[in-house]
Amino acid sequence: MFEKRYYYLITCQYLGYRFHGWQKQPNLKTVHLMIDKTLNFILEGKRFKTLGSGRTDAMVSATEAAFELFIYHEIEDIDVFLKLFNQNLPQDIRALKIRQVDAEFNVIQDSKVKEYLYVFAHGDKFHPFCAPVITTILDELDTELMKAGAKLFEGHHYFKSYCYKPTDNGIYNREILTCEIVENTVFTANFFPEQSFILRVRGKGFMRNQIRLMMGVLIELGKGEKTLQDIADSLHSDNEIIVHYIAPASGLILNKVDFS
Numbered sequence: 001m002f003e004k005r006y007y008y009l010i011t012c013q014y015l016g017y018r019f020h021g022w023q024k025q026p027n028l029k030t031v032h033l034m035i036d037k038t039l040n041f042i043l044e045g046k047r048f049k050t051l052g053s054g055r056t057d058a059m060v061s062a063t064e065a066a067f068e069l070f071i072y073h074e075i076e077d078i079d080v081f082l083k084l085f086n087q088n089l090p091q092d093i094r095a096l097k098i099r100q101v102d103a104e105f106n107v108i109q110d111s112k113v114k115e116y117l118y119v120f121a122h123g124d125k126f127h128p129f130c131a132p133v134i135t136t137i138l139d140e141l142d143t144e145l146m147k148a149g150a151k152l153f154e155g156h157h158y159f160k161s162y163c164y165k166p167t168d169n170g171i172y173n174r175e176i177l178t179c180e181i182v183e184n185t186v187f188t189a190n191f192f193p194e195q196s197f198i199l200r201v202r203g204k205g206f207m208r209n210q211i212r213l214m215m216g217v218l219i220e221l222g223k224g225e226k227t228l229q230d231i232a233d234s235l236h237s238d239n240e241i242i243v244h245y246i247a248p249a250s251g252l253i254l255n256k257v258d259f260s
Helices: 031-042 078-088 143-151 210-223 228-234
Strands: 006-014 048-052 061-071 093-101 111-122 135-137 155-158 173-183 197-203 252-259
Touching: 031 048, 031 061, 031 078, 031 093, 061 093, 078 093, 111 210, 143 173, 143 210, 143 228, 197 210, 210 228, 210 252
Parallel strands: 061 252, 111 135
Antiparallel strands: 006 061, 006 093, 048 061, 111 197, 111 252, 155 173, 173 197
């Protein structure tokens, strides 16, 4: 007998500092694991499945991530469900919204643009409470030069140098819609440094550690260890440049996922 299935899109946010990324892994605490554990409890063991719009690495946070919930009974009151879900989630995960979608919706393929933010400060040792969301670079950085470097990533380029452990059959011709460094006015606290910055990157999708490798090169640029020409050269298909420095994970935040 055919069993009708219902589909819901849930957006959520989380502080990734104590999690080993999104994806479930044996014997490790991950965001997906805690979400499924909570759903299993509030759905009282009823059959369900969840699928995320993408994976974040260990210690990476999100202000607006998304996952799809597949269940075999309709949620009668989504507001009550959302409240119950939040009451039982750990305090560093919060569900924001839920809406019903149809069977044609695909949480992976229908995500058209993802926006990531990388928050950083430089030139000093800052309050330890900053650690979950701000990467501290002890050296002084030339942020104006880094702003120029960030703009070089915009457009269609060959990003093999910015993929962790690339293979010969990967798809490396990709488009970056926005790549800019701006002063941080998004995340504030009384223990934050007086000045901090955000690398803002928007695109359809990103390869493993791509943004952290891009940020790593920009940090090297800001230190005077790389040039603007080095970055420009690294984006050509005939280059053999290997990017080594992966910027720390805790400054990276999935800020938004836009769906069609």
